[in-house]
Amino acid sequence: MNVRLVDIAHARSGDKGDTANVGVIALRPEWYPVIARELTVERVTRHFAGMITGGVVRYELPNLGALNFLLHGALDGGGTLSLKTDAQGKVFSTAMLRMVLDLPASEVASLSLPASGS
């Protein structure tokens, strides 16, 4: 079943030079294992294809129910060099939350995950 990441997590993003960081936080503690399993480096790299020129690094913060991703080469040089509207990576957070996860119906039921219906 499809579950939209925006319905099970919130996020904040920022910059360091040409790198955007995106922290993704599970809305409920019991949903953290789902995002930790689904949001792999490969999946996030695929999601941001065409938006970043460098690699993706992932860190886990189980204590905060959160993952932190570094997206290298995300900001057209970053800071003052960048020509982008979002030169400081402020809304890479919501770009991440556009992801849709395909989860087993049994898990959706047992964890009361909000399925998107589509």
Add this chain to the structure above:
Amino acid sequence: MKSVVRVASGQGFWGDWLAAPRRQVEGGPVDYLMLDYLAEVTMSILQKQKERDPTMGYARDFVGAIDSVLEAVTQRGVRVIANAGGVNPRACGDAILALADQRGVRGKLKLGVVTGDDLLPRLDQLIGEGHALANMDTGEPLSTVRDRVLSANAYIGSVPIVDALGFGANIVITGRSTDTALTMAPLRYEFGWKADDWDRLAAGIIAGHIIECGAQCSGGNCLHEWQTVPDLANVGYPIVEAKADGSFEIVKHPNTGGRISVPSVTEQLVYEMGDPHAYITPDVVADFTSIRLEASGQDRVRISGIRGAPATDKLKVSIAYRAGFKAVGTLVYSWPDAMAKATLADQVLRDRFKLLGMSFDTILTEYVGVNATHGPLSGDGRDANEVQLRIGVRSGDKTMVERFTRELAPLVLNGPPSVTGFAGGRPKVEEIVAYWPALIDKTVVMPEVEILE
């Protein structure tokens, strides 16, 4: 020793809410007011101002901020810590003394001015001694851009601020201190935390990280349940209530808007985060994976369990250098087929650049309302009511960028139809001052404290 020390955040960047400092000292009890003015690019802007006028080069807003809290500082013992000094902390101190004269409170202020972070006068000597100041992202040595360097400042830690407080300063002004040291230093001073008390120092740093962006942890820019964040107009800026054991609570004054919750604080914790196991500062390496958060009351979050590790032997250096020119312009296209018209306008512009022999290092086109911030994740925008074409160029050749700024307006009459939104005139050519992060041995940077009264 106080059992609880309250550090209030009154400014998260240069340009933050002018009302916040006064609201923080008048809304309830606080011991310290922490004002963070400096971002990566701010130092270079200030350096340009100092070149034009040697009495400038600091955050001018700070003078107004101090004026707005003068009664609390002179009558009630609230102490202020700010990195408002920029590239000229001494001039910032002089401006505050001039204000004190004007208000008749000169005898009640004691300023601690922290210097020693400015490496610009010593840059060639340092490079000569073998400090490459290589770019942390690209590895290139600084010599490749040396002739274009505008400013070079080491990020310094809590020690000189603690010293200034020890000398009795009631306003501490620093240059390029780390944002987090501005909060950690008063806790270290009040509780007497030792230089190798890694866990407590790390706790102070994380407290600083949570409040360094002002209201961004207390309901501002908060995605979590943003629809129900109450009364943002009257938002309460955050306050750290710390105890000697390194545990602390994040709170705000009563009768203010906004929200302090585990999710609001968590969003700020992950902001601008790198490796959460190793948040490196001049004083300590903090471990964000050790943080424990719990709601401990209405708009009150308790933080505990924080672990730290010994500091490294390096300091980060923030270097700014001239890196060419850029300009960005916009035009708005309306329904029907707004996106198709905007796309055609972009193509017309690019064809004209070729026709006129214009070239750039970079040309970037975004369609605001369609894909400007989410790129290929955005969908096609075919049914948009209006689309803003936003096109920017970058080049080392200023004349090329200037010519670009003349190419946009003609499209209003000689390009695709249904165009508007050009009232702002020609785009402005900006000189790019780029950021060069580097490391340097701690031993070559010696911060000093000067007392002005």
